[in-house]
Amino acid sequence: MKSARKIKDLLYEQVARIGKVFSSPKRLELIELLCQGEKTVETLAREASISVKLTSAHLRELRMAQLVETERQGKNILYRLVNKSVADLWVQIHNLAEERLIELQLALQKIATQPNDLVPSDRESLMKAARKGEVVVLDVRPSEEYLNAHLPFARSIPMEELRQRLGELPKDRAIVAYCRGPYCLLAVDAVALLQQEGYSAIHLREGVAEWAVTSK
Amino acid sequence: MKSARKIKDLLYEQVARIGKVFSSPKRLELIELLCQGEKTVETLAREASISVKLTSAHLRELRMAQLVETERQGKNILYRLVNKSVADLWVQIHNLAEERLIELQLALQKIATQPNDLVPSDRESLMKAARKGEVVVLDVRPSEEYLNAHLPFARSIPMEELRQRLGELPKDRAIVAYCRGPYCLLAVDAVALLQQEGYSAIHLREGVAEWAVTSK
DNA sequence: TAATCATTCCAACGTTTCTTAGATTGTTCA
DNA sequence: TGAACAATCTAAGAAACGTTGGAATGATTA
Numbered sequence: 001m002k003s004a005r006k007i008k009d010l011l012y013e014q015v016a017r018i019g020k021v022f023s024s025p026k027r028l029e030l031i032e033l034l035c036q037g038e039k040t041v042e043t044l045a046r047e048a049s050i051s052v053k054l055t056s057a058h059l060r061e062l063r064m065a066q067l068v069e070t071e072r073q074g075k076n077i078l079y080r081l082v083n084k085s086v087a088d089l090w091v092q093i094h095n096l097a098e099e100r101l102i103e104l105q106l107a108l109q110k111i112a113t114q115p116n117d118l119v120p121s122d123r124e125s126l127m128k129a130a131r132k133g134e135v136v137v138l139d140v141r142p143s144e145e146y147l148n149a150h151l152p153f154a155r156s157i158p159m160e161e162l163r164q165r166l167g168e169l170p171k172d173r174a175i176v177a178y179c180r181g182p183y184c185l186l187a188v189d190a191v192a193l194l195q196q197e198g199y200s201a202i203h204l205r206e207g208v209a210e211w212a213v214t215s216k
Numbered sequence: 217m218k219s220a221r222k223i224k225d226l227l228y229e230q231v232a233r234i235g236k237v238f239s240s241p242k243r244l245e246l247i248e249l250l251c252q253g254e255k256t257v258e259t260l261a262r263e264a265s266i267s268v269k270l271t272s273a274h275l276r277e278l279r280m281a282q283l284v285e286t287e288r289q290g291k292n293i294l295y296r297l298v299n300k301s302v303a304d305l306w307v308q309i310h311n312l313a314e315e316r317l318i319e320l321q322l323a324l325q326k327i328a329t330q331p332n333d334l335v336p337s338d339r340e341s342l343m344k345a346a347r348k349g350e351v352v353v354l355d356v357r358p359s360e361e362y363l364n365a366h367l368p369f370a371r372s373i374p375m376e377e378l379r380q381r382l383g384e385l386p387k388d389r390a391i392v393a394y395c396r397g398p399y400c401l402l403a404v405d406a407v408a409l410l411q412q413e414g415y416s417a418i419h420l421r422e423g424v425a426e427w428a429v430t431s432k
Numbered sequence: 433t434a435a436t437c438a439t440t441c442c443a444a445c446g447t448t449t450c451t452t453a454g455a456t457t458g459t460t461c462a
Numbered sequence: 463t464g465a466a467c468a469a470t471c472t473a474a475g476a477a478a479c480g481t482t483g484g485a486a487t488g489a490t491t492a
Contacts, residue, residue: 004401005265007327011399012241014320015313019238024450025228028235041469049221054451056470066316075459075468085312092308096301097231100282104230111223183227185220240480257439270481272440291438291490434492441486448479456471462464 021065022093026050027058029183034068035087035209036141036180037148038080087209094182095210111188112203123211126176126204127152135174137204140190149208151178159186166197174200181207237281238309242266243274245399250284251303251425252357252396253364254296303425310398327404328419339427342392342420343368351390353420356406365424367394375402382413390416397423 021027029048033039039047045055059079062068067086071078081087097104129135130153137154139146146156157165159179169175175194179186182205194201237243245264249255255263261271275295278284283302287294297303313320345351346369353370355362362372373381375395385391391410395402398421410417 007323008245008399008401009241010323011320012244014317014323015244015310015399016239016241017317018309018313019235019240019244020449022235023232023239024235025225025232026450028228028231029224051452052469053453056468057451060470067312072459075466077469082316085308085315089308089312092301092305093234094231096283096305097234099301100298101230101233104227107223107226107230183224183231185224236479242480267482268439269483272438273481276440288489291436291488293439436491437489439487439489442484443482445482446480448477450475450477452474452476454472457469458467459469460465460467462466 017065018067021061021067022089024058024061026054027061028090028094030055030058030062031067031081031086031090032181032183032209034079034081035090035207036145038071038078040076040078042076044079084212088213091210091213098182108182111185130154130176133173135176136169138169138175138177138190139179140177140186141179141184145180149212151208151211154178159190162190162193166194166199169194169199171199174202176202176204178204178207181205181210233281234283237277237283238305240274240277242270243277244306244310246271246274246278247283247297247302247306248397248399248425250295250297251306251423252361254287254294256292256294258292260295300428304429307397307426307429314398324398327401346370346392349389351392352385354385354391354393354406355395356393356402357395357400361396365428367424367427370394375406378406378409382410382415385410385415387415390418392418392420394420394423397421397426 022031026048030044033044033047041052041055041059044059045052048055059068062079063070067082068079069082071080098108126135126137130137137151139150139154139156140159140162141156142158142160143156146154146158150156157168177187177190177194179190184207187203191201191203238247242264246260249260249263257268257271257275260275261268264271275284278295279286283298284295285298287296314324342351342353346353353367355366355370355372356375356378357372358374358376359372362370362374366372373384393403393406393410395406400423403419407417407419
């Protein structure tokens, strides 16, 4: 019989394979992007501002840990998360980080133009207001991501088109903008633009992954 | 204004600080031990079969990520997890690992003497049976850990004392043994001993941390 | 106050990981 | 079939990490 110690070492080593994936900033960014839907290597590289080669190397780690799966589509290879557990883990890790790390809290505070521009994270009342049409929930991510999944009652105007399409939005109601999550700056820019143009805009930190986490 | 890229890099880097903690097998083992309650450096070192110095170094990482807190008690320094989120994250990571990594599944299968010695993870019916006294839920961890927290209706007989205290257990009812979690081998040994002595014993893979995870 | 004990800090080694560059595979389109 | 393209594989230097030994800290006990 193998020694108990060796068996245990083997078990923890396997779990650490998963942990390692979440230990690199760039891999975390890729995971967050994959939470928005399947993407090609090139798209991921562009969005994360890294080279295709490096992206491929990081994706290899994700693949070896069995956290993503690939599908060839013509010339491109699409990557996607294997299931919701992966997205959940990402959300739980960044929630814990936000809860514990003062440096992160400070950095996040600096991003939001004004603290009261933030939506208090009370999902039920926000959804109630959205259902009644009292507020407009606005998804400013690229439209593919909106099509893949979006918050209930949300409308899609990608950030790139927002300036041209301002006329579609009402000035007499609050506009709640969201994007990929708390580390995506699209909604921050959207709120800044909207406020500048005289809209009453506020920022919802959560994205679809955060929203979909089972317990809060 | 700082470039958006720099801000994002900073944010993901902070989250990665938390991820890094979960990327080392030995640190994972320490976290699992700390899930059972507060412990001294020496105890942690002994249980994880590593030197005190190395334990201290790993605990330093945990401290710098703000995931543990310390308290001096006489000569010793007690370490404990700052809150339940940390234990939850450990449980979620090892659950995902068990779900995705075939190597881990195989290793875990080898441990259990027989597949049918495992309790089907149906908490409600187990608790129902335990409440009625139809089964005996047996905690074989050291008694301090039992005192810190244990499953409902559980009785404590530390593995070290089990052989001497066999008489306390009934032979006409099923005995459900558990320990620190799926990677702790105490309950495996307990089940083996009990079965050898003619008891009807089965193994519950989950420990208190797994049991306490909000959603399953 | 000195001696002891538990723990941490510091420095150093070998190992792993990150990142980039060059060559290679597999697919599509002409 | 060959050219163009997307992505991966391999190799290699730089950076970070795990681990160990020796010195230092801080509390307790005699």
